[in-house]
Amino acid sequence: MAGRTRQYELIAPVYDLVSGEWPVYRPGRLAGIAGLRLRPGSRLLVVGCGTGLDLRPVHERVGDGGRFVGLDASRQMLARAGRRPAARGWPGVTLVQGDATAPPSGRLLEALGGDGADAVLCTYALSLIDDWPAAWRAAVALGRPGARVAVVDMQPAQRGPRPARALARLAMWSGGADPAARPWRAVEEHCTDVDRWDLRGGHVQVRAGTLPG
Ligand SMILES: C[S@@+](CC[C@H](N)C(=O)[O-])C[C@H]1O[C@@H](n2cnc3c(N)ncnc32)[C@H](O)[C@@H]1O
Incomplete structure (x- = not known):
């Protein structure tokens, strides 16, 4: 098991409390989900889904007829996701x-169905995967032609008070994120009709776009 995955196995029970979701990261998550332009019944692949913080806002858009297929390396993070009311x-x-x-495993392919995902979401996950371009390629290969894809991720803050910028760096370091990764570039390079959000002094970056048809 890779080092960062082991880290998430250990922090899974307290992840929702210590991840800074409500004070810092929630608006980026909601922006990325909005950028996917989900509809009732949409099938969504979520890469590095963690404890499933995306579940409720996605369910509000796709309804019971939609699908949420979450992929994560950590069993403990997935176990937390499976306990969420929206998941149950x-x-x-x-x-x-x-x-x-x-x-992709057979289980992942089966869950997405033969046509692939209508949308792909990566929230705060790609920047802590060493070979994030490989994860990006694997993820978009599971999207149908013309699928929407959103990357929500972090870099050091460029604006705002010094203590807030220091906290942003600390959050990246403690979470194992590479501050230089900037994985949202993939959306800008490979997609059309790109929506952009620059939040929290530039710390949170969101890009959502359309894959080639
Ligand atoms: C910072 S957490 C983000 C979780 C969730 N997306 C969120 O927004 O709260 C990063 C997640 O990526 C997962 N992860 C790290 N490397 C991975 C890999 N190579 N494949 C799948 N998941 C991975 C971790 O287990 C962890 O759950």
Whole structure:
């Protein structure tokens, strides 16, 4: 098991409390989900889904007829996701343990159905995967032609008070994120109709775009 995955196995029980979701990261998550332009019944692949903080806002858009297929390397993070009320009451949720840089498992392909995902979401995950371009390629290969894809991720803050910028750096360091990764570049390079959000003094970057048809 890779070092960062082991780290997430250990912090899974307290992740929601210590991740800074409500004070810092929630608006980026909601922006990325909005950028996917989900509809009732949409099938969504979530790479590095963690404890499933995306579940409720996605369910509000896709409804019980939609699908949430979450992939994560950490069993403990997935276990937390599976306990969320949105996951328990929603028949369209499948949580799959696996490495996002590896070829997709049969379970993942089956959960997405033969046509692939209508949308792909990566929230605060790619920047802590060493070979994030491989994870990006694997993820978009699972999207149908013309799927929407959103990357929500972090870099050091460029604006704002010095203590806030220091906290942003600390959050990246403690979470194992590479401050130089800037994985949203992939959306800018490979997609059309790109929506952009620059939040929290530039610390949180969101890009959502359309894959080639
Ligand atoms: C910072 S957490 C973000 C979790 C969730 N997306 C969120 O927004 O709260 C990063 C997640 O990426 C997962 N992860 C790290 N490397 C991975 C890999 N190679 N394949 C799949 N998941 C991975 C970790 O287990 C962890 O759950």
